[in-house]
Amino acid sequence: MHVAGLFLYPVKSLRGCAVPAVELDALGFVGDRRFLVVDPTGKFLTQRTVPRMALITARLSAGTMTLSADGAGQIVVPTAPDPHAPVRLVSIWKSEGLQAEDCGPVAAAWLSTALGQTCHLVRIGPAFSRPIIKATARPGDVVSFADAYPLLALSEGSLAHLNDRIQENHGEPVTMDRFRPNLVIDGCAAFAEDTWTRVRIGDTVLRNGGPCARCIMTTTDQLTGERLGKEPLKTLATFRRDATDPSDVNFGVNLIHETKLGTIRLGDAVMPL
Template identity: 45%
Template sequence: MSNMYVQALHVHPVKSVAGTAPNEVAVEPWGLSGDRRWAVVDGEGAVITQRQQPRLALASARPLGGGGIALSAPGMADLTVEVPEPGPREPVVLFGKKIETVAAARAAADWFGAYLGVPAHLVHMDDPAVRRPVDPDYALPGETVSLADAYPLLITTLASLDALNSLIAQGDHPGEGPLPMNRFRPNVVVSGAQAWAEDDWRRIAIGDAVFRGVRECGRCIVTTTDQVTAERGKEPLKTLAKHRRIGKSLAFGRQLVPVRLGTVRVGDEVRVME
């Protein structure tokens, strides 16, 4: 398990929208700094993701100082969005549960509505320390998460991606591979590990931060969406269903919860503690 290093870091400021790959980033209790603090919601207040709108993959959000973001998308003028002032909180629904947020400026609603062609607006999670607890079946008391699907961070390994692509090449849809890592939208990508080693990571250290490995990451239709074209295929879900079914999950990657904060950097050693 030695000689494992951080190959890449990824921060996605807006849920389901393309993000950035910084060389270093601070670890906060609810995830990497700036990761998934914003989300697009529909006219009924439900969070929109690539599950419903694969074209979100073609939009991108770049973090700015103070927590704001710069938005860009094909056919759209760039837009800068500042963190909204404290005000009335807006409940939004993510996976059937309500989360309190604050609506962004009207210009952001107009921008996403025009881009997606449906009523939409942008919201911001103002205080992740109190807004959304981690699944109590896997969390310790007081642990919270941003607008990520379920847990503060997702870690993947290059070796597991290589192994998955090898399986795809032997399967029913070889023309859809090899798949790039961006299909899985991880926060931390590790080089030097053995394929699927992350399944057993219970506690790991990266730089001066420490994380609990809580469970496998069950994959959904988003992984079948080409992040460059927004077109969908059948992989990797077909291959994961044959070779990587863990309980009810089609598994790729591992969910993490921070237990000691710090800063993580590309090139940091990844150490398995348990």
């Protein structure tokens, strides 16, 4: 098994980017989901309710992040914390009262125009603290603006198996980007990732945090922002229902990095422990 894809999503729910290597810190992949779009009350926004978020690309360079969208131009935002930035309290699911840095009125105006609704861009700064609240977490495990876990892994074998079933049901196959993984693994059987307890990749060790329950975002074309029907949820519901909560359908595995500093590169071997 080896790493076949690495992806960063600098802003939660905006379009991500493929990278050849990633560094890890306490929160996960450096640069991944360190920014968040929120409504005026501080509640997080995602493609679940705002599918056109997929139309905005976020790319990182030295010290900056560039947001761009067709017809909207682009805006450049510093990635480093700003000690003078106002603090905005934000929420992600059950994590409430998170202290985030407001990125300012210019970024808010650009995003509000691009998304067609009033919103703000916030960034992780020194005041941000968010422990992982799932049962698989251990003391010291923290997470960024991701849904619940630092990392998400999915294998090429699992996607191929799913697409075979979708096509048997006369549906159109889906692409990997619909599932927004951080890590894509190749060279293993379908759903091998579900069985990992711990795994070594490069110089890092990662722990299974549990399966990833899928939502309506997987039905969204990540290039056009369009909802494309009921797949892949329709087919996943026929064979991937959660044993403890049948309302969930699972695809991919959440990971918690036990090694808080390290590097993962394309081609790195993946070795279950």
